[in-house]
Amino acid sequence: MSARRALRLGILISGRGSNMAAIARQCREGRIAAEVAVVISERPEAAGLVTAREYGIPARALAWPGAAHRAQFEREAAAALDAAGAELIVLAGFMRILSGQFVAARAGAILNIHPSLLPKYPGLHTHRRVLAGGDRVHGATVHFVTSELDGGPRVLQSRIAVRPGDTEETLSARVQATEHIIYPKVIGWRADGRLEWRGELPWLDGQPLTQPLLEDFDA
Numbered sequence: 001m002s003a004r005r006a007l008r009l010g011i012l013i014s015g016r017g018s019n020m021a022a023i024a025r026q027c028r029e030g031r032i033a034a035e036v037a038v039v040i041s042e043r044p045e046a047a048g049l050v051t052a053r054e055y056g057i058p059a060r061a062l063a064w065p066g067a068a069h070r071a072q073f074e075r076e077a078a079a080a081l082d083a084a085g086a087e088l089i090v091l092a093g094f095m096r097i098l099s100g101q102f103v104a105a106r107a108g109a110i111l112n113i114h115p116s117l118l119p120k121y122p123g124l125h126t127h128r129r130v131l132a133g134g135d136r137v138h139g140a141t142v143h144f145v146t147s148e149l150d151g152g153p154r155v156l157q158s159r160i161a162v163r164p165g166d167t168e169e170t171l172s173a174r175v176q177a178t179e180h181i182i183y184p185k186v187i188g189w190r191a192d193g194r195l196e197w198r199g200e201l202p203w204l205d206g207q208p209l210t211q212p213l214l215e216d217f218d219a
């Protein structure tokens with residue numbers, strides 16, 4: 001383990017939490033200078049909460065009984081994140097839309113991963129839409145979060161080839177395997193002070209990213 005101070009992460013999940021687990025693993029192995037301070041889900045039954053506790057990470061379920069309760073969830077989440085000293089909020093399969101107010105108060109300090117090559121296919125059912133569109137390539141995007149759904153400045157994308165016979169399930173599995181590589185990588189850049197969001201664009205190593213970086217997994 002290096003002497004770098006670990007960046008404290010607050011991870012929000014809604015389900016399985018495989019991205020959260022990939023990030024936690026890299027933190028634990030000292031491969032990125034970060035530590036998962038808290039995991040929060042709006043779904044008490046989220047399997048990722050159990051996984052987080054297995055990693056020794058405090059994990060909290062916070063109620064979101066309906067859209068009208070978003071403000072309550074956000075108040076409780078903000079309190080839990082602050083109490084844990086979270087410096088970077090990581091949305092990892094968090095399937096709710098945070099308010100513009102919550103996001104604006106944390107500009108540049110929230111990352112998301114989305115299973116498509118944004119700006120293509122924001123929203124749900126990305127694998128189905130890739131197949132319906134006859135696309136030859138697919139992938140995932142890590143981006144800073146703004147109030148625009150899946151619309152914030154993009155940092156890094158993974159790209160895979162769509163193969164004959166692919167289904168939503170096979171695409172989901174291959175895209176997720178790439179997510180587990182690119183999301184910890186971006187968090188590591190952030191933890192090393194190499195990545196920031198200035199004005200409209202992300203900057204990496206002092207250079208503006210006018211286009212997201214692209215990692216090809218089927219080249």
Ligand code: GAR
Pocket residue numbers: 013014015016017018019020048092093094095113114115123140176179
């Ligand atoms: C991931 O594939 C992530 O890209 C997607 O949910 C999955 C969560 O998996 N996120 C979104 O669709 C957000 N728009 P995980 O819980 O196993 O990390």
